[in-house]
Amino acid sequence: MKYGDKIRFVRTKVRDITLLELANKSGLSVSYLSDAELGRSNMSIKALEKVADALGVSSSYLLNDEDVTFHELVDLKNVGIPTDVIEFFGNLEHLPYARLARDLHDEQIDPEFLRDLLESIKKMKSK
Numbered sequence: 332m333k334y335g336d337k338i339r340f341v342r343t344k345v346r347d348i349t350l351l352e353l354a355n356k357s358g359l360s361v362s363y364l365s366d367a368e369l370g371r372s373n374m375s376i377k378a379l380e381k382v383a384d385a386l387g388v389s390s391s392y393l394l395n396d397e398d399v400t401f402h403e404l405v406d407l408k409n410v411g412i413p414t415d416v417i418e419f420f421g422n423l424e425h426l427p428y429a430r431l432a433r434d435l436h437d438e439q440i441d442p443e444f445l446r447d448l449l450e451s452i453k454k455m456k457s458k
Contacts, residue, residue: 334379334393339368341386341393356385 332340342353350368354361359378366372367382374382376390383390 332396333370334374335368335370337393337395338364338382338386341388342368346386353382353385357381 338353342348342350348356350361350364353359354364357364357378358381363372363374363378364382367374367378379393380390383393
């Protein structure tokens, strides 16, 4: 995942802020940030550091080409996702599962229902 994709991902999926809000926090222009997110221009290290600070992540995190893992997403959000959800989906290390876990948490699904759902999924996977 390129740094522009990571910036957009963290901005929209983790911090839930607009380009304008990121521009205000980082001191960079909306058009500059948009071009960087879309891969139309390269950011300077100084600009990347400003964006990282504004998003609350490290610049090395943004420069790492790896996809965002489930554990990184949980760490970035810093929320109390139920432990059993983290254990089950975290072992898969795959972003779609992280998004599912995030959605389940955001919808405030009953933890007892989640446990039953996880048990059903585990049984299906073992067959």
